[in-house]
Amino acid sequence: MTGLRHWFGEVRSASGMVRCLRPERIDPATGAIVRTDAEDTFQFSLTFEKGVVASMTASSAGGPGTGGRTFISGSEGSLVATQRGPNPEPDGVVLSAQVGTREFAELPMPSAFRPFDDERDHRLVAFRLLVREFERGIREGSSPAPSFEDGWRCQQVMDATRESSATGRTVAIG
Template identity: 50%
Template sequence: MTTSALRVGVIGVGFGSTVHIPAFFSEGAQVVAVCARREERAEKAAHDFGVARAFTDYRQLLDMGDLDAVSIATPPANHYEMVMAALEAGKHVLCEKPFALDQGQAMEMAEKASRVGRTAMVAHEFRFAPGRAYVKELLSQGYVGRVQAVHMYLFRGPTERPTRTAPLGAGAAEGGGFLGALGSHYIDCLRDWVGDVSRVCGGVFVHEPNRVDPATGQSATTDADDAFSFVATLAQGGWASMSASSRAPFGPGALLQVYGAEGTLQTPQTGVNPPSDGRVLGARFGEGQGVRELPMPERFRPFVDPRDDRLMAFRILLRHFMKGINEGNSPSPNFYDGYRCQQVLDAIRVSQSGAGWVDIPGE
């Protein structure tokens, strides 16, 4: 199979319509079907993108004989059932994050993908954003020497007092919350840069529990976290920490910092998502300068896609996905990476329950 012949079904047309569908088309794939719970949403997505078929039942989509792969862009509570059914149907799978509701589900999905021999990846496209990809390369070249510490923070929120209550979303039991939605990306980045986490201590917080149920218009409360924090030890030595909140008025964005025995690397961003241009700052002993911006190699931003900040990184992810299909493997971030990330997410919540430091088993 060539990448241009890849026939894809996209399940979920929220983020699926914003990023997944346009990215697949831009990379030469054929999106041949879409699926959403509500018929009008499925039909609209099909009409907007010129997709031939629209479904409300993902099982009917999986029954299509002219389908090679599925891209699952639904809330996390649906991932396990859909992924397992797609793999059983012999399809290659790209699944959104957070990958699973718990590490048990994540391990089952990873093992199933391995057994059936299909390409299976998790949509952690942030690792392909220019700033993060360049930091990874510099770390692999020894820019900072032996890594001692990684610190990450992400604070975003309103710049004016909210005038209405936010809508109710998925609760904690359904995989909702800021830790899974954004923390999973940062944990994946941490692992991509410096390897596995061996122990973690942390917790999640709900600063704004009041919501409005969009279906009824009635007041409701949520237990989905809007902030989290953790400290971790790294399997290779050293430690990492992260603090994050989506309810931080005038929050400046994010900053990821790596400190080593010989220097530092930093990549800042002003929004929740890493920008498609990217910036990396660095300094190391012997260069006679303080922290300064490092020129970004053009290979880390090979094209411009102005439709959405996430599209360039996501399209690079798709190139790995398609290459994996052609070569018969599952490039990182694959389902095993999703499982290792889920272990950390679970451990943070276990830690908050009173366990303190939680060990994360190795391979």
């Protein structure tokens, strides 16, 4: 959600659904089957203040997934990125195609997005970049993203999606 807001601005409305498709789960500590009503599946469509429309679908109810896929299309072309798991990988590839072309081509990764490697865990690169921004904010007296406001805005979208799921209506935000 924070990434979508970073790319497209503030969300104007949301529609979607949330479900608990697997209410019986195994407690990893005891091995016992426990019942839950915690959502394990969601789908939403968002309309942003700038008119952009985005949708997302995810579920942890099934077996191994196929990872994630981001597809962005606009008046000048399209971008696509796939990943093996829920988090983007530091060596991930973004493909682009301009309107009128029939093939996607790999975009070079800007060095600012991968200034170092961390062999311990591929997810640490993104986390360490966020920590650098947090440290910069402390030094400069600013509040870089993600901030409390980012969390609040994301919560608004989640609440609107849950309301939409319950009512079947599109819900205005803000």
